[in-house]
Amino acid sequence: MSQLEKALGAGQFAVTAEVAPPKGADLAPALETAQALRGKVHGLNVTDMQSACLKASSLGLCVALKQAGFEPILQMTGRDRNRMALAADLLTAAAFGIDTVLALTGDHPAVGDCRDAKPVYDLDSVGILELLNELQAGRDCGGNPLTGPATQYFGGASATPVYDPLPLQIAKVRRKVEAGAQFIQTQAVFTAESLLPFLEGLDRAGIHIPVLAGIIPLKSAGMAKFMNDHVPGIAVPQEQIDALAAEKATGGSPARLGIQMAAELAARLRAEKLCAGIHIMAIGGEKYIPGLLAQAGINMQE
Numbered sequence: 001m002s003q004l005e006k007a008l009g010a011g012q013f014a015v016t017a018e019v020a021p022p023k024g025a026d027l028a029p030a031l032e033t034a035q036a037l038r039g040k041v042h043g044l045n046v047t048d049m050q051s052a053c054l055k056a057s058s059l060g061l062c063v064a065l066k067q068a069g070f071e072p073i074l075q076m077t078g079r080d081r082n083r084m085a086l087a088a089d090l091l092t093a094a095a096f097g098i099d100t101v102l103a104l105t106g107d108h109p110a111v112g113d114c115r116d117a118k119p120v121y122d123l124d125s126v127g128i129l130e131l132l133n134e135l136q137a138g139r140d141c142g143g144n145p146l147t148g149p150a151t152q153y154f155g156g157a158s159a160t161p162v163y164d165p166l167p168l169q170i171a172k173v174r175r176k177v178e179a180g181a182q183f184i185q186t187q188a189v190f191t192a193e194s195l196l197p198f199l200e201g202l203d204r205a206g207i208h209i210p211v212l213a214g215i216i217p218l219k220s221a222g223m224a225k226f227m228n229d230h231v232p233g234i235a236v237p238q239e240q241i242d243a244l245a246a247e248k249a250t251g252g253s254p255a256r257l258g259i260q261m262a263a264e265l266a267a268r269l270r271a272e273k274l275c276a277g278i279h280i281m282a283i284g285g286e287k288y289i290p291g292l293l294a295q296a297g298i299n300m301q302e
Helices: 003-009 028-035 058-067 083-095 125-136 166-178 192-204 221-230 238-249 254-271 286-296
Strands: 014-019 043-046 072-077 100-104 154-159 183-188 211-215 277-280
Touching: 003 014, 014 028, 014 286, 028 058, 028 286, 043 058, 058 072, 058 083, 072 083, 083 125, 100 125, 125 154, 125 166, 154 166, 166 192, 192 211, 192 254, 211 254, 221 238, 238 254, 254 277, 254 286
Parallel strands: 014 043, 014 277, 043 072, 072 100, 100 154, 154 183, 183 211, 211 277
Antiparallel strands: none
């Protein structure tokens, strides 16, 4: 059982973060990045060619992290592999003791850096969750028996709280939960108020599942504007953009202010018990996560 599953089961405020495999064959920098997060988070999501950009595999870095004593969360998309290849990777993950999986459909190759690649999409996120169930039942994707002990997975899925129409997003979450999702990690939110309608919608729909709110520490007003314009489901409030711009104009550090904003949000989510935890996507700023957590008063040992 992974640390994340134990923490959520015990009602502890869970913290996960994200690391990306390299665009190359050297995993050492990613492992070095992870060192800053040792003992600070309950799990490390390893992205699976995020934004459809070619990187080393999520599974490869997960294995390296596991061997280095970390708790990796294997992100798997249906974009690049059919169900046989997905099942093979999931069985390999289990062989290395990697049991926490985040099922994703995946961005289309047309938005990435290998645009001539052909998408697969044999399974979407719901299909991957259903595949986990089959493997745990001792069957492969064709219903044939597997050898050896049954595999066990702690499967999760993603959600986008800032979504119009919101009932459609709630319905998507229901499908994922019915397919076996045991936790949800969300797209980034920047205020508690933007998360609340989603949480209330889940509650009204009778969907009870641990939700880890996505948090991105903003580095600049330009970054915030870009995400608002180009990243679906992102809605950085104008007052935060203005504050970051003013910080730069007066010679301050917008990145430091962004960390403070993220810490304040994390602290509020925890203090008011609005969700089960947070998922931090630092986008290259992973070394600042320990400081963010300290500012928020969050200690995974509590």
